[in-house]
Amino acid sequence: MLVPLPRPTPESPTLEDPRLSDVDEWGRSEHMRELARTLYDPVYRHWFRAEWEGLEKIPVEGGALLVANHAAALPSDAPVIMHGIETELQRRVYGLADHLFKAVPVVGTLWSRVGGVAAHPENAYRLLREQQQLVLVFPEGSKGPGKLYEERYKLRRFGRGGFVEIAMRAGVPVVPIAVVGAEESMPIVAKLPGLARTLGLPYAPITANMLLLGPLGGLIYLPAKFRLRVLDPIRFDVPPDQDRYSKSRIMDEAESIRVQLQETLYDMLRNRRSVWFG
Amino acid sequence: MGRRVLITGLQSFWGGRVAQALEGNPDVDVIVGLDTDEPTLPLERTEFVRADQSYSILSRIVRATQVDTILHTFLVVDSTRVSSRTLHEQNVIGTMNLLAAAGASGSSVRHVVVKSSTLVYGSSWQDPVWFREELPRVAPAQSRVERSLVEVESYLRDFAEDNPHVTVTLLRFANVLGTDISTPITRALQLPLVPCVFGFDPMIQFVEEDDVVRAIEFVTNAGLPGVYNVAGDGRLPWSEVAAICGKRLAPLPPTGTSLAAAAMAPLGVELPPELLDLLRYGRGVDNRRLKQAGFDYRYTSAGAVASFAQAVRLRRTVGSPRPSYRYEQDVEQFFRHSPAVIRDPAGT
Numbered sequence: 001m002l003v004p005l006p007r008p009t010p011e012s013p014t015l016e017d018p019r020l021s022d023v024d025e026w027g028r029s030e031h032m033r034e035l036a037r038t039l040y041d042p043v044y045r046h047w048f049r050a051e052w053e054g055l056e057k058i059p060v061e062g063g064a065l066l067v068a069n070h071a072a073a074l075p076s077d078a079p080v081i082m083h084g085i086e087t088e089l090q091r092r093v094y095g096l097a098d099h100l101f102k103a104v105p106v107v108g109t110l111w112s113r114v115g116g117v118a119a120h121p122e123n124a125y126r127l128l129r130e131q132q133q134l135v136l137v138f139p140e141g142s143k144g145p146g147k148l149y150e151e152r153y154k155l156r157r158f159g160r161g162g163f164v165e166i167a168m169r170a171g172v173p174v175v176p177i178a179v180v181g182a183e184e185s186m187p188i189v190a191k192l193p194g195l196a197r198t199l200g201l202p203y204a205p206i207t208a209n210m211l212l213l214g215p216l217g218g219l220i221y222l223p224a225k226f227r228l229r230v231l232d233p234i235r236f237d238v239p240p241d242q243d244r245y246s247k248s249r250i251m252d253e254a255e256s257i258r259v260q261l262q263e264t265l266y267d268m269l270r271n272r273r274s275v276w277f278g
Numbered sequence: 279m280g281r282r283v284l285i286t287g288l289q290s291f292w293g294g295r296v297a298q299a300l301e302g303n304p305d306v307d308v309i310v311g312l313d314t315d316e317p318t319l320p321l322e323r324t325e326f327v328r329a330d331q332s333y334s335i336l337s338r339i340v341r342a343t344q345v346d347t348i349l350h351t352f353l354v355v356d357s358t359r360v361s362s363r364t365l366h367e368q369n370v371i372g373t374m375n376l377l378a379a380a381g382a383s384g385s386s387v388r389h390v391v392v393k394s395s396t397l398v399y400g401s402s403w404q405d406p407v408w409f410r411e412e413l414p415r416v417a418p419a420q421s422r423v424e425r426s427l428v429e430v431e432s433y434l435r436d437f438a439e440d441n442p443h444v445t446v447t448l449l450r451f452a453n454v455l456g457t458d459i460s461t462p463i464t465r466a467l468q469l470p471l472v473p474c475v476f477g478f479d480p481m482i483q484f485v486e487e488d489d490v491v492r493a494i495e496f497v498t499n500a501g502l503p504g505v506y507n508v509a510g511d512g513r514l515p516w517s518e519v520a521a522i523c524g525k526r527l528a529p530l531p532p533t534g535t536s537l538a539a540a541a542m543a544p545l546g547v548e549l550p551p552e553l554l555d556l557l558r559y560g561r562g563v564d565n566r567r568l569k570q571a572g573f574d575y576r577y578t579s580a581g582a583v584a585s586f587a588q589a590v591r592l593r594r595t596v597g598s599p600r601p602s603y604r605y606e607q608d609v610e611q612f613f614r615h616s617p618a619v620i621r622d623p624a625g626t
Binding site for chain 1: 407408410413475476477478479481512513514521522532562575576578580581584
């Protein structure tokens with residue numbers, strides 16, 4: 001049986017693609033992103049006063065999986081990380097978030113337009129391996145933001161290490177980022193599990209913001225000082241594109257990254273004199 | 279020894295066009311078409327046989343004509359066109375009869391091409407952005423048309439396994455846009471206000487009419503086995519699709535959308551459940567496998583929308599540019615069988 005050979009690409013002409021907007025295949029629009037950056041910049045610089053350490057460790061080109069600890073009832077760390085990297089390094093960041101976002105009207109579409117992508121392994125593979133993009137993921141999942149204030153900065157289990165498998169299969173390094181400040185920007189003082197179950201949410205929080213600012217507290221963050229430290233990239237010496245990787249190796253690596261992040265957080269907290277001023 | 283081709287659904291939008299495309303191919307000796315109604319396009323050498331919905335006559339025709347290729351374009355993908363019982367009858371029972379005829383002992387059939395749809399992937403919030411051919415659907419099919427297509431594909435898989443001497447090609451086409459086709463999406467895009475779901479602006483992928491016919495021709499000539507997604511490059515947001523067509527959007531409520539859609543039905547707005555899902559979450563399929571096999575697309579998704587918008591503008595001003603065709607039994611029989619007609623050796 002003859003195997004059909006692919007025709008060489010120079011023959012295929014570039015097709016006319018009469019687009020009116022700049023929304024790319026992931027739903028991300030550079031225009032919306034610019035608008036978001038302009039609107040968010042004051043929050044980044046003057047409210048959270050984010051300071052980075054080790055930004056030069058993020059690769060200038062090629063794909064990388066950025067992993068960070070996750071906090072705040074309505075997570076404030078993702079926009080800070082994405083804004084910081086985009087403005088300082090001029091590299092775009094795609095944020096992987098739970099599929100749940102896609103099911104929510106308005107918010108889901110906005111999140112998609114500013115670079116949010118559903119956390120499906122197929123999506124991650126394509127972004128990292130084929131398009132060599134920076135992808136941000138929070139291995140704690142919703143367990144991170146769901147922590148009560150008294151459990152702050154104690155990292156939850158990093159799932160089953162799926163993020164390590166994604167990085168291995170895509171052949172990209174993992175770059176851990178430790179974030180201090182998100183926990184105090186919207187701390188959860190109590191949770192309502194019954195309400196969460198009824199609404200189908202991962203958690204239904206009562207935050208300090210709500211107690212201080214009333215119903216608006218659901219949207220306004222406390223001005224905690226953000227410090228972000230980028231750790232050395234971790235490269236796995238395994239070949240990419242394999243069907244399966246050793247599960248025990250994956251779990252070991254995931255745990256070691258968690259421990260590294262945890263140690264870094266303790267170090268940063270030891271040197272933090274004030275929650276609001278750093 | 280040329281090919282002998284049987285096309286199901288000759289009256290359908292695709293059957294007639296595929297037959298026209300094959301008529302120009304000198305390698306194809308015989309073209310026979312089946313449908314419940316007469317063809318709507320002028321055909322030169324395709325024989326038309328009238329059948330019932332479930333194609334019970336198919337095995338007799340296959341035996342009698344000894345066709346080696348069956349192009350199954352008869353699958354109903356537009357659930358607004360037929361009742362749900364007809365949908366099931368035509369899709370499931372029709373395909374069962376077709377596969378039984380093709381797989382019967384002594385059958386001469388060596389290639390079966392089925393025109394399916396990316397509807398089999400469904401449209402849900404848990405989907406990956408791009409569906410490769412191997413990926414399964416995320417949730418079981420809910421709407422009737424999706425269920426029937428999934429069932430048809432499973433029969434096809436079983437048939438391919440049981441009959442290794444037959445090349446089975448399954449083509450999954452994305453939503454089609456073009457100059458002539460009429461689907462719920464094209465009808466929605468011609469309303470004064472295009473419906474959408476409030477708060478959702480999904481990314482949708484299209485394939486152009488001409489690329490559909492060319493793809494079927496391509497896999498038939500090349501004899502390619504396997505499953506292929508057929509869709510244009512890129513996806514675009516629904517709001518942009520409406521903008522290219524020069525229309526504005528009218529939102530449906532995000533909860534109770536199907537109730538709102540049902541309320542619009544008396545106004546002539548048909549929004550079947552699978553379309554409502556699509557307008558919420560969109561769908562993307564990876565089209566690289568067919569490209570790697572050597573097929574060149576002529577239109578991207580945006581190109582298909584532009585082609586449709588241009589055709590609508592033309593139709594609005596001068597009406598349909600093509601004269602309508604009526605099938606006359608006596609005339610067609612004369613052209614095909616009368617000794618008075620001189621057959622042009624080059625193939626008219």
